[in-house]
Amino acid sequence: xxxxxxxxxxxxxxxxxxxxxxxxxxxxxxxxxxxxxxxxxxxxxxxxxxxxxxxxxxxxxxxxxxxxxxxxxxxxxxxxxxxxxxxxxxxxxxxxxxxxxxxxxxxxxxxxxxxxxxxxxxxxxxxxxxxxxxxxxxxxxxxxxxxxxxxxxxxxxxxxxxxx
Ligand SMILES: Cc1cc2nc3c(=O)[nH]c(=O)nc-3n(C[C@H](O)[C@H](O)[C@H](O)COP(=O)(O)O)c2cc1C
Numbered sequence: 001x002x003x004x005x006x007x008x009x010x011x012x013x014x015x016x017x018x019x020x021x022x023x024x025x026x027x028x029x030x031x032x033x034x035x036x037x038x039x040x041x042x043x044x045x046x047x048x049x050x051x052x053x054x055x056x057x058x059x060x061x062x063x064x065x066x067x068x069x070x071x072x073x074x075x076x077x078x079x080x081x082x083x084x085x086x087x088x089x090x091x092x093x094x095x096x097x098x099x100x101x102x103x104x105x106x107x108x109x110x111x112x113x114x115x116x117x118x119x120x121x122x123x124x125x126x127x128x129x130x131x132x133x134x135x136x137x138x139x140x141x142x143x144x145x146x147x148x149x150x151x152x153x154x155x156x157x158x159x160x161x162x163x164x
Contacts, residue, residue: 095108098129
């Protein structure tokens with residue numbers, strides 16, 4: 001891909017009921033903004049599946065439901081990515097879960113397995129419930145892995161992440 005004239009387009013698509021995954025998605029979004037990419041963040045309800053074709057990079061965020069299950073609102077996205085099968089799309093999956101359950105972040109694992117087969121999977125990230133300050137560094141690594149895999153070698157950051 002020629003990155004000299006065009007910025008990478010990045011979509012973060014997530015779901016969240018009680019806010020943990022939303023916080024994680026926001027953390028990741030803020031880090032993307034420190035790089036010179038076109039990043040957008042969508043709740044799954046706001047995301048049009050046909051737009052999957054327009055992004056170079058897609059980061060999917062999900063909590064886990066039932067017994068290690070993908071939440072039902074994420075099923076159409078799962079099916080669309082599987083059906084579209086774009087090896088030129090770089091992807092990653094992140095999520096929050098509760099290690100009290102036997103399948104900790106099972107939805108992340110299910111997405112990971114599918115993304116590995118059908119896309120250029122770069123990274124996964126699992127966080128215990130609400131993201132903490134120490135998760136910021138893991139989020140930075142997550143974003144860097146994605147951008148590196150998508151061909152952003154040697155790109156400089158626009159601004160460093162603000163650390164509170
Ligand atoms: C009924 C129910 C089932 C759950 N099942 C799992 C599970 O199998 N594995 C897991 O890691 N977390 C499980 N969780 C925990 C949620 O995934 C976790 O609280 C998550 O952070 C919620 O994300 P949200 O705040 O973005 O909605 C479950 C929670 C509920 C209420």
